[in-house]
Amino acid sequence: xxxxxxxxxxxxxxxxxxxxxxxxxxxxxxxxxxxxxxxxxxxxxxxxxxxxxxxxxxxxxxxxxxxxxxxxxxxxxxxxxxxxxxxxxxxxxxxxxxxxxxxxxxxxxxxxxxxxxxxxxxxxxxxxxxxxxxxxxxxxxxxxxxxxxxxxxxxxxxxxxxxxxxxxxxxxxxxxxxxxxxxxxxxxxxxxxxxxxxxxxxxx
Amino acid sequence: xxxxxxxxxxxxxxxxxxxxxxxxxxxxxxxxxxxxxxxxxxxxxxxxxxxxxxxxxxxxxxxxxxxxxxxxxxxxxxxxxxxxxxxxxxxxxxxxxxxxxxxxxxxxxxxxxxxxxxxxxxxxxxxxxxxxxxxxxxxxxxxxxxxxxxxxxxxxxxxxxxxxxxxxxxxxxxxxxxxxxxxxxxxxxxxxxxxxxxxxxxxx
DNA sequence: ACGCCGGCGTAGACAGTGTCTACCCGTCGA
DNA sequence: TCGACGGGTAGACACTGTCTACGCCGGCGT
Numbered sequence: 001x002x003x004x005x006x007x008x009x010x011x012x013x014x015x016x017x018x019x020x021x022x023x024x025x026x027x028x029x030x031x032x033x034x035x036x037x038x039x040x041x042x043x044x045x046x047x048x049x050x051x052x053x054x055x056x057x058x059x060x061x062x063x064x065x066x067x068x069x070x071x072x073x074x075x076x077x078x079x080x081x082x083x084x085x086x087x088x089x090x091x092x093x094x095x096x097x098x099x100x101x102x103x104x105x106x107x108x109x110x111x112x113x114x115x116x117x118x119x120x121x122x123x124x125x126x127x128x129x130x131x132x133x134x135x136x137x138x139x140x141x142x143x144x145x146x147x148x149x150x151x152x153x154x155x156x157x158x159x160x161x162x163x164x165x166x167x168x169x170x171x172x173x174x175x176x177x178x179x180x181x182x183x184x185x186x187x188x189x190x191x192x193x194x195x196x197x198x199x200x201x202x203x204x
Numbered sequence: 205x206x207x208x209x210x211x212x213x214x215x216x217x218x219x220x221x222x223x224x225x226x227x228x229x230x231x232x233x234x235x236x237x238x239x240x241x242x243x244x245x246x247x248x249x250x251x252x253x254x255x256x257x258x259x260x261x262x263x264x265x266x267x268x269x270x271x272x273x274x275x276x277x278x279x280x281x282x283x284x285x286x287x288x289x290x291x292x293x294x295x296x297x298x299x300x301x302x303x304x305x306x307x308x309x310x311x312x313x314x315x316x317x318x319x320x321x322x323x324x325x326x327x328x329x330x331x332x333x334x335x336x337x338x339x340x341x342x343x344x345x346x347x348x349x350x351x352x353x354x355x356x357x358x359x360x361x362x363x364x365x366x367x368x369x370x371x372x373x374x375x376x377x378x379x380x381x382x383x384x385x386x387x388x389x390x391x392x393x394x395x396x397x398x399x400x401x402x403x404x405x406x407x408x
Numbered sequence: 409a410c411g412c413c414g415g416c417g418t419a420g421a422c423a424g425t426g427t428c429t430a431c432c433c434g435t436c437g438a
Numbered sequence: 439t440c441g442a443c444g445g446g447t448a449g450a451c452a453c454t455g456t457c458t459a460c461g462c463c464g465g466c467g468t
Contacts, residue, residue: 007445007446038446038447039446039447039448040447040448041446041447041448041449042445042446042447045444045445045446046445
């Protein structure tokens, strides 16, 4: 069930496995080929350049993240709870798979990968999710001062910034390193804070 | 006044110049040495490894950013205006110097650079600025529901996320690419939105 | 005045990388 | 049976970061 795959899929599999365990710096073209059991020139048959292979790996990361979103936001929960679940899934994904998350937003590596790799150009792929965000925010408070799209980007940027700075070390540093709770609790409270802030709800 | 500098400073100068014009991928050790007019082994006398040199360059970036903060937040303006100025300086720095900004938060490149390079370990350097943030937020609204430190990290993460996603392309994409205003206006309004959201002011 | 020594930079080697090119080999079709 | 072709191999090339040995030159002590 693994050897039957085409080499193209196997290369991406190996790359995903590698970035999850060893980090993005270990995603050398030859290293991936080596672990896939083929010679270093083989990937070139499917990916014209190293960037193309990295883009395919990153695309898998976006797919995984979308899957987490799907299972985090389904059901008929109130919109605020769904927003909390989405934001939590985002940050948790970033800290569970830091290498993949870093790769997904390394725009210097993925730049210039148009629709050559099959599928939408990565960023457009996040649009439907953004639409869900807008819908949830609209349903959460109909009498908003700013357009829901603006609130949506603001909230998205906030969650993304939390994920990034958490991995960078800035948040743990600023909030004081002492951690009485198992750690996830503080994160959940921070997420709830920012969601409520953008929803305009003063009560936490 | 340039040739009088020690080679150490000259290497960092060249690196800064290079990352501003060509991006972070052009920061090869040999390339920097070449542009500094020395052989490829010379940097090793001052920086034990490539990462150490990159860290020194990133440190200069943080110094530049701190300088912008200093001139953006001085004066006796009301705290909200100072917060707006700080946030605007942050995002504007990121979009004016995208390469440097990317380098500054590439934790995979700068990881493990302890106090070996002289000066605080990069992240601790951002603590005084964070203190200013807390102070401004406290002064802005004394009867807050959440601690000012939490609001400060939330706001910082929000601004950072805006900077990152703007460079990545997500924000321009989500908000619709049409740009009637000269562009900076929309950014200023977004920043004002997030600052007010975290300050709990419902009026925009 | 002489010799030595240490800081500073050069130059070469080595392993490893991404890209390019030529080649080879099994399979399928005419 | 022969040819073509998809799919993989292997070598070359330029380049990278790191390591090591070697020169140069100025200042020191004796």
